[in-house]
Amino acid sequence: MSRRTLAESYEKIPTHIFPNSGAAAKALAAEVKALIEERAKEGKNVVLGMATGSTPVPFYRELIRLHKEEGLSFKNVITFNLDEYYGLTGDHPESYACFMREQIFDHIDIPKANINIPSGTVPGDQVFAHCREYEEKIDAAGGIDFQILGIGRTGHIGFNEPGSSRDSLTRRITLDRVTRQDAAADFRGEENVPHFAITMGVGTILRGKKLVLMAWGENKAEMVAKAVEGPVTEAISASFLQDHPDARFCIDEGASRELTRVKLPWLVGPVSWTPRETRRAVCWQAFKTNRPVLKLTDEHYNEHGLSDLLSEQGPAYQLNIRIFNQLQHTITGWPGGKPNEDDTYRPERATPYPKRVLVFSPEPQDAIVAMGSTIERLVEQGHDVRIVALTSGSLRISDSEADKFAGTLQELAGVVEDSPAWQSQVAYAREVLKQLEDKGEFGEDTPMLRQLKGLILRGELRDAAHACNVGTDHVTFLGLPFYEQGRYRRFKSTEADIEALTSLLREHKPHQIYATGDAADPSSVSGICFKLLESSLKACHKEEWAGSASLWLYRGKEKPLAAHEIDMAVPLSPMQLERKARALSRYGSLSSLELSSPESNRQNASHYDALGLAEYEAIETFQRWSRV
Incomplete structure (x- = not known):
């Protein structure tokens, strides 16, 4: 069995690892460009499913470049966004409608009539009808040809939080606390993040003809591995992509680090036993067997797929001592190097001193x-x-912190004698408080x-x-x-x-x-x-x-x-x-x-x-x- 076939026995969704997000974005944008131009020659439209958040930004910037530098037209493109925060107007700076305008729509020639984003302001008693109409619009456009997805820290696609069923459709959903924590910086505090969103359902997404999930950075690695290699479960809505005939993950090296072929390559095929890879294998085995490094035996290596390592660098006793010494040499109370000492086995060199x-x-x-x-x-x-x-x-500083500062300044001015020296401070504090009030809870900060x-x-x-x-x-x-x-x-x-x-x-x-x-x-x-x-x-x-x-x-x-x-x-x-x-x-x-x-x-x-x-x-x- 080949290495790739062995990897596929763990990976239930085709997963492509790129050196960085830019390389992945360029490859995907080229694929979308080819689809748009092919359909344009046929006189047909292309229906794209669009995602928000930081993940698709490199992809959108590459599409903009293709439009401006290579003449790619989006006049035959219809788009449907995955989701929108419920309660935000389209001109709110953190709304996804605003995000999409800033990140791509204002920079390409897509007709405004072709842009579809769920409304965050539809009255509560009309939400169900609005969501049904959104589904009907997708169907009327011929279905989504190419759906872009990201993955959240709860494993969600769109805003399909844990518990979302495979057949779920566009609906209003309550956001998970982890999701709201991740958005806290955008809203200058978790308390300001909306509690609800309108999202395409898992079933809506799975009706797309081609699905591509992008993920960047090591913080996404654990959820990527669970979605790609774990069971299909409502706890991780991205895992439902395993059931789709044309779904794939495009990730960077950081997001790949929990995949078996990256994290435990010896379980997948032959390994080049570099010093780092050797140390990884020995540490993994120690944690797995709940034994310190020096108590690992030949049998432990053989039982855990490490017989090649043992035959190349064993016996276990000598290998264990070598790795133990390497680990021990990482420990130092002198992070800047210890002056006038032999630094052969220290992480940092002794000279120069001081640094x-x-x-x-x-x-x-x-x-x-x-x-x-x-x-x-x-x-x-x-x-x-x-x-x-x-x-x-x-x-990252909330309005309440600025309000507290300005309020304290005003109060301090009130307990000192009237003095021209305090007039400017009082004026500053009043202006800060006024600007906080004028911008409201979600307004953009002034300079x-x-x-x-x-x-x-x-x-x-x-x-x-x-x-x-x-x-x-x-x-x-x-x-x-x-x-x-x-x-x-x-x-x-x-x-x-x-x-x-x-x-x-x-x-x-x-x-x-x-x-x-x-x-x-x-x-x-x-x-x-x-x-x-x-x-x-x-x-x-x-x-x-x-x-x-x-x-x-x-x-x-x-x-x-x-x-x-x-x-x-x-x-x-x-x-x-x-x-x-x-x-x-x-x-x-x-x-x-x-x-x-x-x-x-x-x-x-x-x-x-x-x-x-x-x-x-x-x-x-x-x-x-x-x-x-």
Whole structure:
């Protein structure tokens, strides 16, 4: 049986892995272009099912490019959107009607009459009729020829949350809490996210002639694997695609990481036993058998599909010792390198000492959340540590925080003597409160409000950094233009962003760099920031400092590093973990995932303990970043 056939025995839906979202988007857009042009020659229309969210954005941008640069016309295209938030007008900035106009419809020649999106404002007693009419419109257009889909963290397609049946049709649905949490940043707080949506049903989607589900980033990997390899279940509506005759998944490498052929390739076919792959197999086997690495036997290897590894690198005793030593050598209390010591088996080199260290934080909370204790350790050990907030983070601050700030300023002015010095502050506070009231619950922030929200988060980062022993003069706010001029899911980076980053790198010439976003959705803040940093480092690659800088990756909002991926593990004492928690308490706008960072650090330690290594209270983990 061939490797591909073995993979197919696990994958119940054809799954194509692309190196990145751009490559996938280009391939899919070319396929759609061919379909549109073929139908145009026949004098026929093409009916496209459209998705929203960050996932289809690269695909839509490629369609726009094909229209503007290669003359692709959309005059014979009819579109039907999957869903819409219930309660939002079409001009609300977070409505999917607005999203579709901004992301594609305003940039191509599709007739407005050919665009169909469920209404978010249809009266409650007319919702059923509206949904039935939507189904009838799809049927009248001849059915959907090509349906684009994404996948949510609950495994949903459209807004078909867990419990949606295979035969469900277009309807109003209550949004799952996880879905609302994922949309919280868009709406500046979970409390502002609508509780309901109108969505095509699973049955409606399955009537499409061709279905393509796209997924980017490691946060989607678990649900992709469950939908592709698991049973068909109402708990994961994307799994129903297994029953469709022409459905496929198009994913990037990050989203593929939980597929059996990627995660456990030895179960699928022959493996090239690189050091990383060997460590992955041994760690997996240890967790699976619930035994520390040094207690694995030849029989364990043979019973779990690893006989090839054993014959190539065994016996088990010698292999176990080698992997155990590799894992042990990742542990260090000296993340900047231990001066005047043999660094042969240490993750970081001893020289130079002290090091100039840049810690890049996509949004102002990311670095403290993921590696606050390591930052503190670096400072204690004498290194010159600078935290660089790449964006202001203003979009994550709720209106209530701005209202509280302005209200406090007004109250403070009321308890001091009347003074001309306070008149401008009072005027500022009143204007902030007025703008908050004028824009309403869902309105777009004015420049003044965005500036204030950025200042609030700036203050929080300074406080949190101080708790990690980083002085105010060692906190840099870069304010990359892509963020300040955009919104979530609508960011577009430019050369100005790269120039700002490149200038900062050349100014500080770091010996050590910490960054995140390598496994993130490429259209997320951290994903964009990572690509920009990558481009800036490439621009500097011929400079001496760049060639010798050590590069480390940490995980922020993405799935934590697995044991075999860790190249540096920094153990934390109970007191260090407590100080990190205190640093996190300086923020007023952390998500539940970010607040659980100390518990994630404890889980890292428990994994090392299970492998037979020393038992620690908690561990922050890092992966060596291969040279760009």
